[in-house]
Structures are given as structure tokens and as C-alpha cells.
Amino acid sequence: MFSFGDIMTEALGLILTWDRDLSEIVLLSLRVTLTAVAIACLIGLPLGAVVGAFRFRGRGAVTVLLNALMGLPPVVVGLFVYLMLSNAGPLGILGLLYTPSAMIIAQTILVTPIVAALTKQVVEDLHGEYAEQFASFGLTARERVAALLWDARYSLLTVALAGFGRAVAEVGAVLIVGGNINHVTRVMTTTIALETSKGNLELALALGVLLLVLAVIVNALVMALRASAVRAAYA
Amino acid sequence: MFRRHLLSLALGATLALGTTAAQAQDEFIVVQSTTSTQNSGLFDHILPMFEDKTGIEVRVVAVGTGQAIKNAANGDGDVLFVHAKPAEEKFVAEGHGVSRADVMYNDFVIVGPPSDPAGVAGMSDVVAALTRIAEAEAPFASRGDDSGTNKAELRLWKEAGIDAQAASGGWYRETGSGMGATLNTGTAMDAYIMTDRATWIAFGNKGDYQIAVEGDPKMFNQYGIILVNPEKHDNVKAEAGQAFIDWVLSDEGQAAIAGYKVDGQQLFFPNAGS
Numbered sequence: 001m002f003s004f005g006d007i008m009t010e011a012l013g014l015i016l017t018w019d020r021d022l023s024e025i026v027l028l029s030l031r032v033t034l035t036a037v038a039i040a041c042l043i044g045l046p047l048g049a050v051v052g053a054f055r056f057r058g059r060g061a062v063t064v065l066l067n068a069l070m071g072l073p074p075v076v077v078g079l080f081v082y083l084m085l086s087n088a089g090p091l092g093i094l095g096l097l098y099t100p101s102a103m104i105i106a107q108t109i110l111v112t113p114i115v116a117a118l119t120k121q122v123v124e125d126l127h128g129e130y131a132e133q134f135a136s137f138g139l140t141a142r143e144r145v146a147a148l149l150w151d152a153r154y155s156l157l158t159v160a161l162a163g164f165g166r167a168v169a170e171v172g173a174v175l176i177v178g179g180n181i182n183h184v185t186r187v188m189t190t191t192i193a194l195e196t197s198k199g200n201l202e203l204a205l206a207l208g209v210l211l212l213v214l215a216v217i218v219n220a221l222v223m224a225l226r227a228s229a230v231r232a233a234y235a
Numbered sequence: 236m237f238r239r240h241l242l243s244l245a246l247g248a249t250l251a252l253g254t255t256a257a258q259a260q261d262e263f264i265v266v267q268s269t270t271s272t273q274n275s276g277l278f279d280h281i282l283p284m285f286e287d288k289t290g291i292e293v294r295v296v297a298v299g300t301g302q303a304i305k306n307a308a309n310g311d312g313d314v315l316f317v318h319a320k321p322a323e324e325k326f327v328a329e330g331h332g333v334s335r336a337d338v339m340y341n342d343f344v345i346v347g348p349p350s351d352p353a354g355v356a357g358m359s360d361v362v363a364a365l366t367r368i369a370e371a372e373a374p375f376a377s378r379g380d381d382s383g384t385n386k387a388e389l390r391l392w393k394e395a396g397i398d399a400q401a402a403s404g405g406w407y408r409e410t411g412s413g414m415g416a417t418l419n420t421g422t423a424m425d426a427y428i429m430t431d432r433a434t435w436i437a438f439g440n441k442g443d444y445q446i447a448v449e450g451d452p453k454m455f456n457q458y459g460i461i462l463v464n465p466e467k468h469d470n471v472k473a474e475a476g477q478a479f480i481d482w483v484l485s486d487e488g489q490a491a492i493a494g495y496k497v498d499g500q501q502l503f504f505p506n507a508g509s
Contacts, residue, residue, distance in 0.1 A: 086306075086309045086310070086311050087309055087310030087311050087468055087470050088308075088309035088310055088311075088468075089309075092310070092470070095470065097311055098265060098294065098296065098311070179265075179294070179296035180296070180297070181265075181294040181295060181296060182279075182294075182295070184294055194274075196415065196416070196419065197270065197274060197413050197414070197415025197416050197419075198274050198415050198437065198438065198439055199415055199418060199419060199438040199439035199440030199441070200439040200440070201419075201439070201440055
């Protein structure tokens with residue numbers, strides 16, 4: 001049967017015999033996921049901050065919606081984006097189906113609610129402490145949001161990482177809208193699914209180990225960045 | 236204001252990134268095809284020959300035949316290359332495709348565990364074998380996903396006069412997955428599985444499974460190729476798509492197909508124009 005020693009050897013072998021195809025897959029994974037997380041942050045951070053800091057009609061409903069959308073199944077998002085981008089769909093004219101852009105769009109839809117919902121919580125807690133000061137300074141709404149986001153920036157890094165985790169691990173959405181086309185839209189998770197379906201389970205799991213290593217590296221880099229920024233802030 | 240600029244900048248950059256990647260190669264076509272042609276490694280063997288010759292890049296989306304046909308009907312592909320003749324003919328009759336041509340064939344086999352609970356090992360009459368499996372209520376894993384293999388399997392059950400789906404959840408188990416996933420699942424629960432021979436030979440997780448039933452002409456598995464109708468979808472690259480079809484059907488393409496072997500076994504048998 002399977003031994004985990006064999007799988008680790010295979011994973012190590014993958015890394016040692018690193019070839020162009022593997023670089024291509026790893027780099028595309030990172031490119032798609034990091035771009036999607038960046039766009040999701042551009043939308044989700046201000047959105048979450050606004051919902052967290054202000055009282056308005058329908059706020060409860062927006063909160064529930066954002067929280068519910070965190071649980072969107074990737075395959076549903078994939079189908080939705082497919083139907084939009086299909087040549088029979090409303091955005092077919094853009095010709096984005098089966099391109100990395102389509103994958104970025106799908107992952108952005110998946111990650112934005114996570115970023116927005118978690119940002120909302122962080123900002124809401126912080127706003128409780130700051131509300132009186134804000135009132136005494138007479139800050140505008142825009143200034144408040146900016147101040148809250150800035151002061152919460154270290155917590156928000158973790159929020160972005162949660163979004164990264166979701167995006168880098170999902171396979172259902174990118175498989176449908178990307179098509180897992182060799183050298184074009186093949187990423188780590190779709191390769192793992194493909195190798196599994198070929199019955200190459202050791203290779204599939206070895207790729208999984210590699211994906212995990214990649215996620216650890218990204219997280220470690222972000223944490224190191226955060227630590228040095230904190231040191232600089234208090235130096 | 237600044238944020239809005241940043242956002243549109245990021246969006247623009249993203250889309251630009253995607254399109255440059257798409258345009259890096261001058262010309263490409265999208266082929267909607269099946270998992271058997273992809274997972275068996277056939278495409279990795281023949282496509283570079285075509286690409287070297289014509290400079291046209293072939294991008295393969297490998298899904299079940301049912302999904303491939305639907306995707307192609309939506310215009311999401313230039314060529315359809317699948318294995319379910321009746322469904323393909325319907326696709327053409329409905330105007331989604333220009334015309335259909337035979338490309339190659341292989342055959343289906345039923346693989347089973349060495350314990351052979353239904354006693355079908357060595358049989359070549361597939362209908363009799365399925366009847367025995369049903370009588371023994373031995374586990375049988377079906378694709379259950381409207382793929383070409385699934386359609387062929389359901390036809391054979393029908394011919395045996397057995398309503399296997401009535402036993403779904405019992406001895407008849409529909410995985411709703413691709414061929415590889417169904418083989419992984421089926422071998423793990425000692426079930427019989429019908430698979431195309433190409434996928435089976437190239438499959439890496441056979442365990443102690445062996446081919447139990449083979450050689451019945453009823454398990455003949457024909458592949459066809461169709462150009463998606465450019466009159467229906469004006470994004471279809473008719474010229475490049477037809478170039479690919481012409482090459483696959485040419486002596487050179489047919490020889491390339493015949494030349495693909497795994498472990499010394501030929502996986503597909505070209506039969507264009509026959």
C-alpha cells in the first residue's frame with residue numbers, strides 16, 4: 001500500500017528535479033491567487049470597513065449576506081462565471097473563458113466576501129474604541145475608514161492570508177472556468193486533481209505537499225513583513 | 236478617488252495579463268474532448284506533431300463527453316473530439332456542428348477484483364456478464380455522469396434487460412465522476428468497473444485489479460471529430476479548427492495515433508474514412 005515515506009521522497013524528488021512545467025504551474029498558481037487576493041482586498045477592505053464602522057439601514061442584512069457568502073461553494077462560483085463568460089453568455093464577447101483572467105475573476109468572487117466579512121469584524125471592534133475620539137476630532141466618514149483600516153493593518157494581514165488560503169486551495173472554480181489546459185490554465189490544484197484521476201496518487205499527494213510548502217512560504221513572508229513593520233513602528 | 240484609480244488600474248492590469256498570455260501564441264484553437272484521450276496521454280503524443288507542423292496551438296479541455304458536448308454547443312470551443320456517436324450525430328443534426336467524421340476506436344473492458352465475486356473473469360459476452368453481476372448483486376461502480384462511457388454502459392444494461400439504476404445505492408454505485416476517479420473509488424470497494432481500455436492501461440492505481448470481460452464487439456468504442464458550426468458561433472476559428480481535423484484524419488495524423496503506445500500496447504486504432 002502507500003507509505004508516507006514514499007510520498008515524501010516523491011515530493012522531494014519533485015523539488016530536486018524541478019522542471020519548466022512545474023515552474024509554470026507553480027507560478028501560474030501564485031499569479032492567479034495573489035492577483036485575486038489583491039483585487040479582493042481592494043474591494044473587500046473598504047467594503048468591510050464601511051459596514052463595520054457605520055450604522056445604516058440594512059446593515060444587518062448586509063452582514064448576514066457577507067457571512068453567508070463566505071461559504072460559497074467554489075464549483076457554484078465556477079459555474080456562475082462559466083455561464084457569464086461562455087460564448088453563449090452575456091460576457092462571451094470578451095473571450096476570457098479558459099484564460100487565467102477567468103480564473104482570477106472566479107477566485108476574486110470567492111475571496112472578496114471573506115475579506116469583507118472579516119474586515120468588518122476587525123473594524124467594528126476597533127471602532128468601538130475610537131468612536132469618541134473620531135467625534136471629538138470631527139473626522140469625515142472617509143477619514144474614519146482610512147484611519148480604521150490603517151490602525152488595523154496588522155490584523156488585516158491575517159484577513160488577507162485567510163483569503164489567500166481559500167483561493168490557493170480551491171480547485172472547483174478554476175477547473176471549470178480555466179479548463180485545466182496544459183501550459184495555459186493548469187495550476188497546482190487542477191494538476192493534483194488530474195494526477196489523482198490518472199491514478200498517480202503518490203505524485204498527486206507529493207504535489208499537495210509542495211502546495212503546502214508554498215503556502216507556508218507565503219505565510220512566513222507576510223509574517224516576517226509584519227514583524228519588521230511592527231519593530232519599525234515602535235523603534 | 237485614489238482608491239478608485241487603484242482599483243481600475245488593478246483590474247486593467249489583471250485583464251491585460253490574462254489577454255497577453257492568451258495572445259502569446261499567434262493562433263490557437265480550443266478542443267473540447269474527453270478524459271480518456273487526455274488521461275491516456277494520447278494528446279501529449281500527437282499534439283506537438285500538429286503544432287510543430289502548423290504553428291497552431293491546440294488547447295484541450297478534457298471533460299466528460301456530456302459536458303464537452305454542452306460546452307461546444309455554447310460555442311466554447313472550436314472542435315469537439317468525443318466518443319458517443321448518437322449524441323454526436325444529434326449535435327450535428329441540431330446545427331451545432333458542421334459534420335462528423337470517424338477518427339479512431341478502442342474498446343471498453345470490465346475490470347474486476349481478483350476475488351471475482353460474480354464469476355465473470357474470462358467472459359467475452361458482455362451482456363451475459365452484466366446479467367451475472369446483477370444476479371450476484373456484486374458491487375458495480377458506474378460513472379453516472381452522462382459521459383460517453385456512461386452512455387455505452389447504460390446501453391449495455393438496457394440490452395441485458397436490467398434496470399441497474401433501480402439498485403443505485405445498493406450494489407450499483409454511481410460515482411458521478413470521471414473515469415479515473417471512478418476507477419480509484421471502484422477499486423477501493425472491490426466493484427466491477429467498465430472503462431475504456433486506453434484509460435485502464437495508462438492508469439497508475441490498478442492495485443491487483445485485472446480485466447475480467449473483454450472482446451465483445453458490443454464494447455467497441457468509436458471516437459468522432461466535429462467542427463463547431465461557425466455560422467452559429469462567430470467566434471469559432473473555422474479555418475484553424477478544420478486544419479486540425481484534416482490533420483487528424485490525414486495519413487500522418489492517423490499514423491501518429493497508431494504510433495502511441497503504453498507498455499508496448501497500442502491504445503487507439505485509427506479508422507478514419509473506413
